[in-house]
Amino acid sequence: MKHRERQRTMQKDNMPAESTSPTSGSGSTRLYGIMGYPIGHSLSPLMHTLAFRHHGLDAVYVPFSVAPEDLAKAVAGAMALGVAGFNVTIPHKEAIMACLDEVTDEVRAIGAVNTVHAQDGRTTGYNTDGAGFLQPLQNLGAPLNELAVCVLGAGGAARALAAALLNAGCPQLVITNRTHARSEHLAADLQKRFVAVEVRAVPMSDAADAARQSRLLVNATSIGMHEGDEPLLPNRCFGPEQIVYDIVYRPLNTPFLQAARAAGATTIGGLDMLLGQGAAAFTIWTGLAFPLEAVRPALEARLD
Numbered sequence: 001m002k003h004r005e006r007q008r009t010m011q012k013d014n015m016p017a018e019s020t021s022p023t024s025g026s027g028s029t030r031l032y033g034i035m036g037y038p039i040g041h042s043l044s045p046l047m048h049t050l051a052f053r054h055h056g057l058d059a060v061y062v063p064f065s066v067a068p069e070d071l072a073k074a075v076a077g078a079m080a081l082g083v084a085g086f087n088v089t090i091p092h093k094e095a096i097m098a099c100l101d102e103v104t105d106e107v108r109a110i111g112a113v114n115t116v117h118a119q120d121g122r123t124t125g126y127n128t129d130g131a132g133f134l135q136p137l138q139n140l141g142a143p144l145n146e147l148a149v150c151v152l153g154a155g156g157a158a159r160a161l162a163a164a165l166l167n168a169g170c171p172q173l174v175i176t177n178r179t180h181a182r183s184e185h186l187a188a189d190l191q192k193r194f195v196a197v198e199v200r201a202v203p204m205s206d207a208a209d210a211a212r213q214s215r216l217l218v219n220a221t222s223i224g225m226h227e228g229d230e231p232l233l234p235n236r237c238f239g240p241e242q243i244v245y246d247i248v249y250r251p252l253n254t255p256f257l258q259a260a261r262a263a264g265a266t267t268i269g270g271l272d273m274l275l276g277q278g279a280a281a282f283t284i285w286t287g288l289a290f291p292l293e294a295v296r297p298a299l300e301a302r303l304d
């Protein structure tokens with residue numbers, strides 16, 4: 001497929017089936033978007049377009065496919081065009097920091113940005129992944145300051161959610177990852193910031209025990225996205241006293257969640273985090289509450 005044709009197909013695939021927000025096209029329409037590479041499968045255009053429409057905002061949200069070498073130019077171009085805010089996804093979450101005027105303390109601590117807000121010609125980078133991750137746990141009324149946590153994975157998402165959990169008062173955190181050096185590095189970073197808490201990296205060979213002993217067990221790896229992925233843990237690691245949280249949202253019902261549910265655990269899926277991080281970004285941009293219940297069914301339908 002030729003490049004231009006491919007771009008057209010990608011744009012069509014990203015168009016929300018439910019039409020769009022009431023844009024005036026008068027020059028006062030606010031522009032938002034997401035920069036990533038590739039970007040064809042992002043659910044953010046659908047999510048934010050529906051939220052704009054719900055509030056009757058004159059705004060559009062566009063997927064921008066930006067190659068890594070073009071990131072700085074894309075940010076400058078977005079500012080020149082008057083883009084009011086945008087999300088940032090793989091592979092730009094770290095590199096974007098150098099392209100912005102300011103970042104929050106949370107971004108400095110995590111080392112990654114997923115949301116940019118432009119105001120008065122200045123750009124500020126935020127990270128809403130941590131807040132988005134916590135929201136469903138808070139909705140459940142989970143006693144975060146009592147929960148021993150086990151996080152599987154040590155990538156960008158694991159870093160953001162582990163910091164959010166410690167900030168929220170979790171008393172004990174174990175991290176386990178395929179590449180052990182990466183979990184050691186993350187645990188050491190977090191331990192420096194949260195001295196009163198026990199943060200440990202354990203090798204994958206001990207993951208099953210660490211998982212079984214946890215009250216909150218989180219999959220922050222990409223395992224489960226692809227058919228035929230080997231399960232991360234044996235079924236005996238799950239129990240009815242646990243909250244089991246899989247941040248993978250494609251598919252909605254991952255094998256990890258299925259195994260946890262079969263063992264009687266309370267489960268949370270990745271769509272809740274996706275909505276949570278999007279909701280926090282929407283509020284940063286607009287000052288309005290995100291219409292969660294109006295948007296969720298469309299995303300579920302898209303993922304089904």
Ligand SMILES: NC(=O)c1ccc[n+]([C@@H]2O[C@H](COP(=O)([O-])OP(=O)(O)OC[C@H]3O[C@@H](n4cnc5c(N)ncnc54)[C@H](OP(=O)(O)O)[C@@H]3O)[C@@H](O)[C@H]2O)c1
Binds near residue numbers: 273277
């Ligand atoms: N729900 C949401 O809102 C949300 C938000 C962000 C991310 N996510 C999802 O979370 C997942 C991780 O994202 P990320 O940004 O953290 O990615 P990342 O930085 O690339 O990290 C990927 C993680 O998965 C592990 N991994 C990958 N393949 C593996 C395998 N075959 N066996 C064992 N471990 C494996 C990696 O281990 P190594 O270090 O050994 O490579 C690493 O810990 C993705 O599926 C992403 O879609 C969801």
